[in-house]
Amino acid sequence: MGKGLFLSKVVAAACVVAAIGAAATIIALSVVYAQEKSKNEMTPQSTANPTISPTISPTTTTGPTTPSTPKEPWQRYRLPKSLAPVSYNVTLWPRLERNADNLFVFTGHSTVVFRCVTETDLLLIHSNKLNLTSFDGYLVKLRGLNGEAAPGLKATWLVKPTQYLVVQLHSPLQAGSTYELFTEFVGELADDLGGFYRSEYVEDGVTxxxxxxxxQPTDARKAFPCFDEPAMKAVFHMTLIHPHGTVALSNSMNYGKFFSHIRIWARKKAIEEGQGAYALEKTGSILAFFENYYNSSYPLTKSDQIALPDFSAGAMENWGLITYRETALLYNPAVSSNGDKEWVATVISHELAHMWFGNLVTTRWWNDLWLNEGFATYVSYLGADFAEPKWNMKDLIVQNEIIGVMSVDALASSHPLSSKEEDVLTPEHISELFDSITYSKAVEKADITLPHSIEVIMNRWILQMGFPVVTINTQTGEINQKHFLLDPESVVDRPSEFNDWLVANIDTKGFYRVNYDSDNWERLLAKLSSRHVDIPVINRAQLIDDAFNLARAKMVDTTLALRTTKFLDKEVEYMPWETARRNLNYFYLMFDRSEVYGPMQAYVNKQVTPLFNHFQNITGNWTNIPENHTDQYNQVNAISMACSTGVKGCEQLTTGWFKEWQDNPHINKISPNLRYTVYCSAIAAGGVKEWDFAWSMFKNATIATEADKLMSALSCTKQPWLLNRYLDYCLMPGNIRKQDATSTIISIAGNPIGQPLAWAFVRAKWDYIFNNYGGGSFSFGGLISGLTRRFSSEFEYQQLLQFKEDNAGQLGSATTSLEQALERTKANMKWVAVNKQQVFDWFKSEAPTN
Incomplete structure (x- = not known):
């Protein structure tokens, strides 16, 4: 180690405590905190939510009109605490062929046994899009148990806004008594990716x-009437009627069947090709890790994991039967990249972590979703690291989670990890919580003694949005901190002297940024230039990321941030390059339509050329795959950045590989790690012939990860008419599956040529997209964010305001994302106005003269 100074544990501890007041690991504190803080009470084990759950067409049953103010219990989104479910007995019969009305439907009936906690003459239970059978004019049958007589029914009706089935009684239910409620229903087995829904695929020409x-979070009520809140746990007895020759799965072992305890399910051909082998191999070791980690045996008798052709989320932790997108569970070493493999390992680890934390115990309400998802994200890296010890997964959490979420948490429109229960009520509000703040804001353990109570520490961490920037003056030893905001003008309404360089927040253990006095920044830049390896690799990445974000916040000069990239012509490690690539991407978003673009391209070309040559050398002129996990990632960066900036020989390399495949479509020799990069580069350099070939390969792909790579790469074309045609395909489920529509539109918007086309397309089609592609889904917020990342002018800001006005009341889970987009656009406008000229001058001065 060269001469320098790393911050001591004592000073580092002081920084962490001063900065965030949450230096202990979220793993230990979250459990203790949840026990101490009554509003975060944990619900004990019963049985998991059923895996069988349906989607249904709206009913025509009506009831009393709903006034504008929620005076009646059925006008409020939270269930009253008067009833508690004990068990359900549910029978569902999905019809896997269309009926006379050309619809796929399911029928079912359900009996829920519930206990009356406090005397009441009103019974509320969730029901959404279910056509309920009428019994003598009522939608339910009610019976008392254990000798208790049931009161007579007075009226029953459905309330659409709050999604309730309301049962009014002539006399009250008695506290302490148990009753059962019977319903019978019909629903549509739709392709809307929510509730009990339909997924289709073609195998051997047969659909x-x-x-x-x-x-999750509020679609069990589309399957059968139920008390659809996370604290309302109960035992489920499921009966599924299905055709001969099909397989039925649920959370527990099928009655009368005995299978091995770990099973992977997918399309028959995918299993025959061995695509489930990697998941099966790693599931056992990850489960063993968590049993040891939690000091608790796996709580179920079996573990099923199934890959679905159509699935809106990445995966869902149904207890004992985890559902996945195919890309998150299936792996084919001949086609899938190491990134695909890592994704499978981490998603499996994330979902298996939930088998204990989230299912065995459950947060009472969605306002503390962070406790469930943030924890699972953190420990997913630990489980994956145990399963793949050579991948260095514990370091990658900084790159994959912390750096990304900091960019969101630095906005004034961010939100605390935990909200008040009364602030999270509607299904749309709940869906908005499934964002990067909830999933990725986690800290690692710091070896210090905590000076405060658990509640004081955790309140600082979860009830305050954002994070601090710690400023260290190496001349005076002064350390201070303040709230870090990318736009310092935004309004938020919710030791010794050193003579050499100093780096704080070693290996980025703390969730905060670090600024230094100007002299120390100069010493750090000099060290990076002379002998960068003296600074740990994670901190080299941290210095780049902190500098760029401090510059965005006007705390250091933008040119200082750019100077942190000058050493990269000597850097070969993944994390510094990946961090630089992500931060320079902001400059591309702001300037790829201006005169800054040319000098910027020339500078990045100069910096990445040595990296491109490095990988050409260590791979034997691109004939071998680098051994190291992160080197494989950095090889992708080298080729991607080299081709996009015109490094000599790069485009010929990728188009040559692609043409070789075109000439022989049955043999694809392109390395799985490089396929997306090669496809994108070749499609960008080509025309309709290359696009149509990639499209035909996409339509014929039998491996989900390969289809995903082609689907994204198709958006790289520079032909506007091809991009417009592709946008039309996005709303044709026969061409692009519904689960992929928003991500494909976002990919097209990532192309500077495609961005205005995608924005115009979505504005014109918003009503259709919102009503047919799930306005309440998790991906809707990402659509707005992806479309508007380049916005940096007054005209674009006014377009956003107009979009908000035109679609008021029809934004759903995109509401918060739209506010964030408005904030980002304003910040971008200010930043471009201040920085454009100096950035242009800096790139011109650093670009090669030729």
């Missing part, structure tokens, strides 16, 4: 239909 589920 196959799968009836499957996605119930």
């Amino acid at each position: 196959k239909v799968v009836a499957t589920t996605q119930m």
